Amino acid sequence: MDRFTRITAILLMASSVCLCQKGKWSEVAEACLGGYNDWSGTASSLDHCKRYCEAQTSFRCLSVDFNGETCMNSRHNRNSGPLSEDFRQPCGAQTTFQYAERLDIDYGWTIPFSGCIKNFNDKDIREVDDMDDCHQRCEDESEFVCLSVDYNPEEKICFLSRHNRASIRSLGEYTQPCYIEGWKYSEKTDTEFYWSDTVQGCIRLNNVVHDNQTSSLSACQDRCVSETAFTCLSIDYTGSLCNLQSDNRNTIRPTSDYTQPCYSADWTYSERVKFGSWTDDLDACIRSHNMKELEVPDLDACRMMCAQTEGCCSFDYKDSDHQCFLSGYNRATVTPSTDYTEPCYVSGYRYSERVDKFCRHLD
Known part of the structure; x- marks a missing residue:
């Protein structure tokens, strides 16, 4: 093998290494994440742009925008931004961007x-x-x-x-x-989880772990979160005693094993609540089927309140006066179906519904 052939072979091997992606990526969409670019440069292809993202060392790169030449890398994705309108699909009438985000990154943060x-x-x-x-x-x-x-x-x-x-x-x-x-x-x-309000209650005789050396309620909650032998869903706490359970008050059988107040005095109960999966925020609303009306700081807080409210399947939120309406119905179950309107019959409302549980309102 002559010198030219050896150099060519080395370059081809190096090129083949560069083409390998390490991360797992979402489907490509005709979209972009406007205004949150941490790095930009020139790339020959979307795959090339993804490799730039994976190679970033100054920040954790979560997504890319690519328009055929310019490659933009961002520490954010469509879920980590505070404003849903920052993610545009399609990107705009005058530009065509391809968007993809990494699916193998464990941690992400909202934009400060x-x-x-x-x-x-x-x-x-x-x-x-x-x-x-x-x-x-x-x-x-x-x-x-x-x-x-x-x-x-x-x-x-x-x-x-x-x-x-x-x-x-x-x-x-x-x-x-x-x-x-x-x-x-x-x-x-x-x-995925956050903690419910504490109440004077407990689950009887179903403790997977009984720890008598816990310094506080929050330490007991942390002990539950860090448990690896099973999925800890709730705690009972009093003094230094911390009980971890694989059930909560909704899953325990028989249901009478959960007592509120606790059958034994001074026990405090708290459980991990799953936030859930939701549709995109829509210009829509459900008319006259509200189970609760709240005033909250923003749309995310309205979603959180629905997640924490038993039987809540959807919400309407109005930015101008911070009104949050929770409903036990969604667009599939509300009767008559015309009570769900898209766009909303009153301007300024946004709507979202849970998609990770079966919602059927029982009168």
């Missing part, structure tokens, strides 16, 4: 925005370089399950919290914008 959680900071860290560094401190936290951060870029202070805007009680402890100027808020977007 003006907000904060008041009085529920579990750790105060000083001299933190930026929000990305603050995110990393939360991900690396081992003393508790960190769900959100508050960050002040001028003072370089990072607050870690075991709560997010869904789990905080009361909802008023989360403020948007923050009650103190200069603070930014961000939360993990991969959290």
Whole structure:
């Protein structure tokens, strides 16, 4: 083999290595994520653009936009942005972008925005370089399950919290914008469970783990979240005693094994609630079938409240006055069917419904 042939073979091998993708990617869509590009450059193909994303070292790349020449990499995807309209499908009348996002990334974060959680900071860290560094401190936290951060870029202070805007009680402890100027808020977007309100209750004689050396209710909750031998769904707690259960008050059989208040005094009960899967937010609404009317800070909070309300299958939300209407019906079950209108018969409402459970309203 002559020198030219050897060099050609080496280049071909190097090229074949570069063409291999390491990550798992979504289907390609004619869409784009506007305004959140952390890196841009020239690429020969969408696959080439994906490889740039996988090779990023200065940030965790979650998605790409590609228009045939320009490749844009972002630390966000269509689920991590605070505004659903930031993801546009199609991208626009004048441009054609291909969009794809990584499916093999464990953690994602909402885009930082003006907000904060008041009085529920579990750790105060000083001299933190930026929000990305603050995110990393939360991900690396081992003393508790960190769900959100508050960050002040001028003072370089990072607050870690075991709560997010869904789990905080009361909802008023989360403020948007923050009650103190200069603070930014961000939360993990991969959290499947959050904790219900505590009540004076318990599950009788169905404890998978009985731990008598737990320092607090929150430590008992963390013990449940970190359990690997089984999926822990609920806890009973009193003093230093912490019981972990693989059932909650809805799944326990017989149902009489859950008692509220507890048959034994001083026990507190809390359970992990699954947030659920939802349709996109639609310009639509259900007329006159509301099980509850609330005032909440934003659409995400309205969705959270529906997730936490037994029997709630859908919601309508109006941005202008923060009205949140919860319903036990969805567009398939409401009667008459004309009570679901798309677009909504009143302007300004958005609608979404759960798709991960069978919703049939029982009168």
